């Protein structure tokens with residue numbers, strides 16, 4: 001009841017200018033699998049290194065080696081990463097799509113997110129929090145709702161993975177501030193996991209007005225500051241660096257940016273898709289198939305697999321496993337929102353530049369690369385340490401969270417036609433099945449005890465309903 005009152009107060013609250021909608025990237029579809037037919041790579045021997053002095057790296061090491069990446073940067077210009085990759089490929093042969101994607105996105109000097117991270121109207125792609133403040137407000141309410149349902153612990157960490165420009169955290173913190181009477185006895189801190197120094201700076205500006213300080217080397221955070229609303233904020237490069245403790249995790253359009261492996265069924269069995277230099281055009285890249293199965297093929301393809309093309313993101317599996325372990329041990333919840341599927345889709349790897357589809361192998365480092373999240377894989381990787389809910393469609397989640405009421409209030413409070421039209425356009429972008437309403441999904445990790453009614457432990461015959469989980473159940477808003 002207290003939550004409903006709080007939520008009603010918030011949904012009816014103040015007005016800010018709506019954000020300008022641009023085209024989201026989730027709605028675009030790739031060409032169907034049938035067109036994905038890279039040539040089978042001839043069997044080894046691998047090409048002899050044609051460059052004398054590449055820094056040695058163990059075969060399994062990440063291609064994205066700091067020193068080599070920084071050397072690439074020193075060369076400068078948009079082609080630096082391509083040149084660096086070509087040198088690597090000539091020296092040691094084709095690489096997995098995962099290695100290519102990691103290099104293109106997070107190479108320490110020339111990766112897309114490291115250098116550019118073009119989120120927003122003037123960038124390469126737009127995300128829900130950048131479209132409307134309502135999105136982040138409803139997510140803020142979700143966390144407060146779960147905090148209340150779990151007995152209002154006296155402290156919690158909000159941990160966001162891949163916070164982009166910091167807009168979502170900003171909107172959530174505004175909700176926390178508006179509901180400060182509800183949270184008054186709770187010690188809240190914010191922990192942001194961000195690999196991109198460039199985006200870290202933008203987040204610091206957005207959330208603290210630039211008032212941050214680097215952390216001493218012996219602390220796990222690389223930067224810290226205080227939010228405009230007085231909440232301490234810490235930045236990390238890896239989820240493992242975030243201190244343990246009761247935490248609410250958030251990953252919005254984060255898992256889709258992690259490197260995927262791609263596999264193709266052939267007459268000879270499963271083969272991994274690799275990236276190589278195009279022999280016809282030595283400064284261009286192409287997909288090839290491994291001549292035999294690779295360790296990844298053995299590990300990631302299930303014997304019962306029926307699809308002909310499969311994408312797997314082991315890094316997402318490791319991270320979700322960590323979140324599940326933390327939630328099981330310390331309590332809390334995780335909310336994952338992304339475009340994706342439940343183990344049914346095939347070839348979804350795509351690139352975006354300036355809000356348009358971009359060839360994934362062309363000009364690496366200058367475009368966002370992304371692949372749909374496989375929620376069935378995430379569910380499997382929790383290893384039943386937590387309960388999972390979803391994936392459910394974004395339009396259902398937001399509707400259950402009260403987006404219609406919030407829209408009505410904002411429309412009533414706005415005086416000019418342009419603002420009202422903007423509000424309606426943003427709503428349409430988030431909710432319309434043709435836009436982001438159907439292709440984006442919400443998925444949650446909760447401790448098992450969250451969905452067991454306290455009565456039922458002692459009285460299994462108890463008929464009282466389970467406490468609903470906001471967003472995944474319809475909450476009555478009267």
Ligand code: SAH
Pocket residue numbers: 106113117119127128129130161162163164165168193194195196199237251252253254257258
């Ligand atoms: N959540 C934001 C941004 C999504 S873009 C939004 O919805 O607007 C992906 C974000 O994840 C960026 O902030 C990018 O820098 C970050 N990122 C990508 N790979 C990462 C990794 N391996 N570790 C941490 N952050 C990463």
